[in-house]
Amino acid sequence: MHRTLLITILITIHIFFVLGVSLAAEPKVEGSQLVSKRYDEAKFYYNQLQTNAKLSATRDNWLKGTRNFRRIYLSSPKSTFAPACLYMLGRLYRDMFEAFTLPIDIDESVSYYKDIVRLFPQHKLADDAYFQLASIFIKKNEPKKAAEYLVEIVTNYSNGDMHSQAEDMLKVLSKEHDIALPKVMVSATGDNNLSYVLPVKYWSSDHYTRVVIMASGPVNYKEVLLEETKNTPRRLYIDFKDSYIEPQYRAPVPIKDGLLEQIRTGQFSPDTVRVVLDIESIGSYKIFSLPDPFRVVIDVRGKGHEDLEQVAVTEIPKIEQEQQKNKPKLETPSSSEIVVLKPSKKKAVTVSESDTTPSSVVAKKDKDTRNDPKTNPLSLAQQLGLGVKKIVLDPGHGGKDPGAMAFKLKEKDIVLKVAQTLAPVLEKALGCEVILTRDKDVFVSLEERTAIANTENADLFISLHVNAHPSQKVRGLETYYLNLTTNAEAMRVAALENATSTHQMSDLQDILSDIMKNSKIEESSRLAQQVHNSILDEAAAKGYADIKNLGVKQAPFYVLIGAQMPAILIELAFITNKDDVQNLNDPAFIRLLTQEIADGIHNYVSSTTAQFQAFNFTQDEADSGAEAM
Numbered sequence: 001m002h003r004t005l006l007i008t009i010l011i012t013i014h015i016f017f018v019l020g021v022s023l024a025a026e027p028k029v030e031g032s033q034l035v036s037k038r039y040d041e042a043k044f045y046y047n048q049l050q051t052n053a054k055l056s057a058t059r060d061n062w063l064k065g066t067r068n069f070r071r072i073y074l075s076s077p078k079s080t081f082a083p084a085c086l087y088m089l090g091r092l093y094r095d096m097f098e099a100f101t102l103p104i105d106i107d108e109s110v111s112y113y114k115d116i117v118r119l120f121p122q123h124k125l126a127d128d129a130y131f132q133l134a135s136i137f138i139k140k141n142e143p144k145k146a147a148e149y150l151v152e153i154v155t156n157y158s159n160g161d162m163h164s165q166a167e168d169m170l171k172v173l174s175k176e177h178d179i180a181l182p183k184v185m186v187s188a189t190g191d192n193n194l195s196y197v198l199p200v201k202y203w204s205s206d207h208y209t210r211v212v213i214m215a216s217g218p219v220n221y222k223e224v225l226l227e228e229t230k231n232t233p234r235r236l237y238i239d240f241k242d243s244y245i246e247p248q249y250r251a252p253v254p255i256k257d258g259l260l261e262q263i264r265t266g267q268f269s270p271d272t273v274r275v276v277l278d279i280e281s282i283g284s285y286k287i288f289s290l291p292d293p294f295r296v297v298i299d300v301r302g303k304g305h306e307d308l309e310q311v312a313v314t315e316i317p318k319i320e321q322e323q324q325k326n327k328p329k330l331e332t333p334s335s336s337e338i339v340v341l342k343p344s345k346k347k348a349v350t351v352s353e354s355d356t357t358p359s360s361v362v363a364k365k366d367k368d369t370r371n372d373p374k375t376n377p378l379s380l381a382q383q384l385g386l387g388v389k390k391i392v393l394d395p396g397h398g399g400k401d402p403g404a405m406a407f408k409l410k411e412k413d414i415v416l417k418v419a420q421t422l423a424p425v426l427e428k429a430l431g432c433e434v435i436l437t438r439d440k441d442v443f444v445s446l447e448e449r450t451a452i453a454n455t456e457n458a459d460l461f462i463s464l465h466v467n468a469h470p471s472q473k474v475r476g477l478e479t480y481y482l483n484l485t486t487n488a489e490a491m492r493v494a495a496l497e498n499a500t501s502t503h504q505m506s507d508l509q510d511i512l513s514d515i516m517k518n519s520k521i522e523e524s525s526r527l528a529q530q531v532h533n534s535i536l537d538e539a540a541a542k543g544y545a546d547i548k549n550l551g552v553k554q555a556p557f558y559v560l561i562g563a564q565m566p567a568i569l570i571e572l573a574f575i576t577n578k579d580d581v582q583n584l585n586d587p588a589f590i591r592l593l594t595q596e597i598a599d600g601i602h603n604y605v606s607s608t609t610a611q612f613q614a615f616n617f618t619q620d621e622a623d624s625g626a627e628a629m
């Protein structure tokens with residue numbers, strides 16, 4: 001008994017030892033032979049499912065087929081057969097979906113193909129799996145998703161057997177579904193001088209939206225406005241020639257602000273990027289480009305906001321003339337249609353008929369927009385520069401852009417301090433809201449600053465800067481508003497603030513006249529003059545008489561382009577001049593500066609009101625005046 005047991009144990013140990021040695025010597029051959037055999041059997045059963053109608057009629061048999069491969073995979077998930085098992089599982093479930101149309105089967109198929117590309121991206125079946133995924137999503141009528149998988153093949157498996165098929169399929173998708181071709185296919189055309197179009201940025205409100213598209217270099221572009229059709233909304237598209245946009249930047253950008261529905265971007269053809277603005281309802285748009293870095297700016301305005309220049313203060317005499325020529329009949333206004341301006345209150349109010357007084361001006365709202373809740377036209381008060389409720393203060397530069405530097409000072413720090421001191425002074429002096437384009441040391445692009453003022457529907461825009469000059473002797477105050485210029489010094493300052501060359505600036509002047517149709521040049525000029533004089537007069541009275549008056553000037557500052565309210569840019573002092581810097585370091589001077597800017601703005605508002613009241617309209621004239629608008 002004992003002897004038998006001992007022998008048994010010895011034999012067992014021996015067998016174990018021999019097997020162990022054998023496994024250690026040739027483990028892979030032994031293991032893979034076994035897996036290979038089981039894989040062949042599973043494949044044989046799969047082929048039977050394909051050829052034997054009786055066998056394939058029953059779903060259970062298909063499930064048995066999947067179990068065969070799944071068992072092999074789970075027992076040796078790192079064997080050389082693992083990717084093939086996953087691939088066969090993807091195939092089986094797809095066949096099952098074709099046979100039984102259960103959505104769960106196609107989902108299973110997709111997840112097995114995805115497992116292959118995730119777990120075995122280097123395997124020769126990876127690109128086949130991508131191709132299978134693409135074909136599934138084409139059948140699912142999801143061409144964009146399908147294209148993503150095909151792009152993987154042409155980009156990362158250029159030597160694989162699916163490459164040319166994937167390219168052909170992508171070309172078809174590109175044509176039929178406006179899907180962009182990947183960079184490798186675009187570059188293959190031989191033109192490697194494409195500019196890169198960067199992700200679209202936008203700032204939005206219910207009355208104004210600014211869209212900015214940057215590119216890696218100057219690009220020729222053209223815009224086309226397409227009217228609404230049965231199946232497509234009204235849309236504005238911009239084609240960028242010789243351009244390419246990376247696939248990750250092509251997702252549609254939803255906006256839905258009442259003006260724009262969304263922005264779509266795509267590689268329209270191998271060398272053309274198309275940006276499409278799907279329009280909900282707009283009154284007008286302006287498009288222009290700025291250099292360094294190259295960007296295209298699209299300003300979209302809502303209905304009732306499109307033709308501001310027609311009601312500028314300086315246009316009032318024209319209205320009077322029109323009254324003389326052609327006096328329309330007096331209409332009885334209904335309360336739902338009128339905006340009544342009471343100059344003494346400096347704000348627009350909607351009142352019932354009984355509230356109208358002979359001294360009031362009655363203006364009719366745009367007939368097309370008065371019933372549209374999405375549009376919010378500027379009040380007459382705002383259009384005339386009265387009743388300032390909101391001011392946007394713009395401390396220049398910030399973050400990576402220090403502005404001018406000298407005497408260990410940075411322009412960005414000085415103007416931020418001035419803006420932060422000025423804001424509460426303005427709020428108190430005018431009882432208005434003040435918004436800063438930045439309240440800390442961050443970079444804000446020039447086009448964003450204007451966009452903030454417009455989307456906020458601000459009444460005034462004040463940009464604060466500090467000047468610099470190669471000669472340390474040059475000092476003084478100069479105040480700018482937007483316009484063309486022939487003055488070399490004004491051009492130099494604008495080029496400095498625009499971070500571009502004077503050469504680029506003269507190119508810009510050619511197109512600026514069109515852009516400026518929405519700008520309030522006359523009012524901006526008066527605002528600049530008031531603020532400028534206010535600072536100089538009081539500075540002289542308070543012992544800063546040596547501040548040089550460099551005058552009110554005009555120049556094409558990018559930050560002022562497109563501003564739909566009176567807008568000025570103040571160059572407070574020269575950072576390169578010792579005396580000016582001494583003033584800037586003096587808290588008393590900063591207090592004086594901010595107080596006088598506020599006073600200047602106050603004077604501007606008062607003088608505008610006075611100018612307005614001087615017309616002293618009667619009710620009758622007012623009605624006809626409103627008609628003329």
Ligand SMILES: [Zn+2]
Nearest residue numbers: 396403465466
């Ligand atoms: Zn500056």
